[in-house]
Amino acid sequence: MKLAMLIIDMQKLFIDPYRDRMDVNxxxxxxxxxxxxxxxxxxxxxxxxxxxxxxxxxxxxAEIPEIVAASSDLQIEKVHSNAFWETxxxxxxxxxxxxxxxxxxxxxxxxxxxxxxxxxxxxxxxVLLQGGILSExxxxxxxxxxxxxxxxxxxxxxxxxxxx
Numbered sequence: 001m002k003l004a005m006l007i008i009d010m011q012k013l014f015i016d017p018y019r020d021r022m023d024v025n026x027x028x029x030x031x032x033x034x035x036x037x038x039x040x041x042x043x044x045x046x047x048x049x050x051x052x053x054x055x056x057x058x059x060x061x062a063e064i065p066e067i068v069a070a071s072s073d074l075q076i077e078k079v080h081s082n083a084f085w086e087t088x089x090x091x092x093x094x095x096x097x098x099x100x101x102x103x104x105x106x107x108x109x110x111x112x113x114x115x116x117x118x119x120x121x122x123x124x125x126x127v128l129l130q131g132g133i134l135s136e137x138x139x140x141x142x143x144x145x146x147x148x149x150x151x152x153x154x155x156x157x158x159x160x161x162x163x164x
Contacts, residue, residue, distance in 0.1 A: 004098035008105030018136035081114035104132035
């Protein structure tokens with residue numbers, strides 16, 4: 001099974017003001033664990049960064065240090081909630097032709113769901129990474145999980161191990 005993973009907006013500008021309301025370390029553990037598995041098996045990791053607030057400065061727009069990055073990761077910058085709008089995300093995914101797109105990151109009620117829905121609208125099978133999405137509102141994460149397809153890291157491990 002071909003997989004791709006999206007890591008959306010895990011940036012200091014968005015995460016730092018709400019750290020006291022979110023379990024950032026736990027979400028990053030899930031994201032980093034799954035991303036590591038996928039990298040090791042040669043599946044693409046696409047890190048998406050919101051640059052709409054350019055005036056915030058490069059340091060604040062940077063990813064939080066808890067996210068493990070690799071030189072093999074693909075990177076996209078966006079200015080809309082849906083990471084497919086006015087970016088080359090769709091072209092990248094079409095090139096890699098994943099059977100499943102794993103969506104993770106911040107914020108559950110905005111960019112994560114907009115991008116998840118954007119993937120589905122474009123014919124990709126999308127799932128949210130269980131434990132791997134964040135919001136400053138706990139009920140937004142609960143609602144996202146309730147109404148969308150999920151995948152847990154043990155299922156990702158099984159899918160990766162089932163590839164010949």
